[in-house]
Amino acid sequence: MKKANSIIFIIFIVLFIQILSISCKNGDTSNPGPAPTPIECTNSVGYPVDQNASSFLSTGYIAGNKFSVPSEITIHGLNVLLTRTSKCIIAVYGDNSDEPGTLLASTGVVTAKAGWNRFAIPDTVIPADTTFWLVATAEESAVKKYNTSTTYVHFMYPWSSSASGGIGEHTGWSSNTGELQVYACYEF
Numbered sequence: 001m002k003k004a005n006s007i008i009f010i011i012f013i014v015l016f017i018q019i020l021s022i023s024c025k026n027g028d029t030s031n032p033g034p035a036p037t038p039i040e041c042t043n044s045v046g047y048p049v050d051q052n053a054s055s056f057l058s059t060g061y062i063a064g065n066k067f068s069v070p071s072e073i074t075i076h077g078l079n080v081l082l083t084r085t086s087k088c089i090i091a092v093y094g095d096n097s098d099e100p101g102t103l104l105a106s107t108g109v110v111t112a113k114a115g116w117n118r119f120a121i122p123d124t125v126i127p128a129d130t131t132f133w134l135v136a137t138a139e140e141s142a143v144k145k146y147n148t149s150t151t152y153v154h155f156m157y158p159w160s161s162s163a164s165g166g167i168g169e170h171t172g173w174s175s176n177t178g179e180l181q182v183y184a185c186y187e188f
Contacts, residue, residue: 041077041118045069046134046183047146048079050116056083057136057143057180062167063154064093064100064135065180073186075124078107078134081181084114086140087159090182091167092124095131099153099173104132109163114142118185126186134182137162144181151175 045067057063078090090107093100105124110117126132136143139159145152153173162168 041079041185043073043186043188044079044183045073045186046079047179047181048183050081050144050181055145055147055178056141057138057145057154059139059141060156060158061154062135062137062157062162062170063143063145063152063176063180064091064133065150065152065182066095066098066131066133068129068131069126069186071128071188073126073188075105075121075126075184075186077118077120077185078105079116079118079183079185080112080136081116081144082112082114082138082142083144084140084142086112086138086142087163088112088136088138088143089162089167090119091135092121092126092184093133093135093169095133099171100133100135101169103167103169106166108166112138112142134180134184135167136180136182137167139163146179146181147177148179149177150179152178152180 080090087109092104094102094104105121107119110119153175155170155173
């Protein structure tokens with residue numbers, strides 16, 4: 001019995017070391033968060049093309065562009081183009097007098113790679129002819145932004161607050177110009 005317990009203990013230690021070595025690869029003990037969820041994107045609204053973005057959203061800012069659609073849609077995924085790997089949050093907001101209002105859905109904190117990233121969200125219905133916002137923030141200066149005359153809004157908010165409590169709802173957004181490289185996947 002003592003020999004069997006010793007063998008079980010050794011197996012346990014070996015497995016523990018293997019699991020630890022996988023989770024601490026290269027000394028990195030950070031939690032990478034959920035991986036991008038592959039989802040179909042038959043229809044999209046937003047800015048789904050890499051327009052050789054000439055700048056990026058600075059760290060500590062939440063920003064978004066507003067959109068409306070002629071018929072009711074159900075958003076099921078959000079996409080963002082990043083310049084580098086970073087934790088980020090992408091969200092859909094209702095409109096409140098030309099500012100993001102009620103938070104409708106969010107990816108929560110996710111880790112995204114440089115390039116396009118797609119994340120599933122709970123189905124979010126947007127009624128016909130309703131204005132809504134696609135909003136993003138990142139831990140690093142990573143969300144690509146194409147400088148155009150399109151108006152977007154931004155809000156200074158520490159990443160640590162976004163990471164612990166989500167993007168949340170804010171008032172007092174400021175205006176700027178540009179297109180965040182963010183878009184939503186939807187079905188009719």
